[in-house]
Amino acid sequence: MENKTKQEPIKSKFGAKTTAQEIADKYDLSGKNVIITGGYSGVGLEITKALAEAGAKLLVPVRNFSKAQAALKNIPNVEIDTLDLMNPESIDAFAERFLATGKPLHILINDAGIMAPPLKRDSRGYESQLSTNHLGHFQLTARLWPALVKSGDARVVAVSSRAQRLGGVNFDDPNYFKSEYVPMKAYAQSKTANVLFATELDRLGIAYGIRAFAAHPGLVPSTNLGSSALEGKAPGIGRSITKAAYSFIRNLPVNSLINTLKKFKPHHVGDEFKSMEQGAATPLWCAISDELNAMGGVYCEDCNIAFAVTDNTSPFGVLPWAIDPEKAARLWSLSEELTGVKFSPKTSSSI
16 A cells, blocks of 8 residues: 655645644544653643643653653643663663553654754664664654554654754764764754654555654744753753743854754744744644544644755755655665664564
């Protein structure tokens, strides 16, 4: 079965200013099981709130248990478990605990991520952004595959970024063993990987009722995503990067993205900062919208499928290197090689 969803906008009922709550209000998600990484802070927390209020039952895997408890304590229908996306053993253990419950998994939102930190490596030597933003989620999705299949109608959302426009995957040296490490270039690689992951996962999953999407939340300055870029630069400031903080960090690695965005014309619809509630809308739309029924394998922004573009003359759209099916298949094979996880959709499991 072949995915034929076009990478072009549809007549969506929502847009750049839509909030996650405005979308969730239209749905009753009672009986739906959801796992969302990064679901206790930033945009992820707003997605969690909206899904919980719509009746879904959520499991939020976390690294910082006490922080997650504090953030989620007043939200109904939410459970917490431990997970470190840079630790393969932790990923396997988390997935095994969920599979042991026998529950189907209706929605998996891979939201957790880091942006532009100084060079770090996981225990395998892999660059931290590729490890966290892509490889960890690749392994998690593979391990949870039986539960996704069991639902009969699952969606997987990879939270990507406009940074996919800044560069593709360096297949020759993805972990910067030989190349000079440029934080934002590595971030762009990981965000492009998120889109390629959704492209190939949708191709593999469509026969099992599993559809995948990549979602760009928008420019959300109040999230703490960029805090990793401040490590060793200004202790404490990274907890919340606001509009005012951008002027302080203009010479830090994160600003290669911001400086790029400044080149674009400011009058484009939606080309402005979003609140976290608005930033949560597109990933949530990808996860639950009936406008996307029988669709998948596309990159979305502003609560719509984005245009496929060939250059950076506009801040919108997705570049060819992020949606190329051959590159998607190549990344899939590379990810299997790097993680040691062989994805086996025909057997509804991974080994």
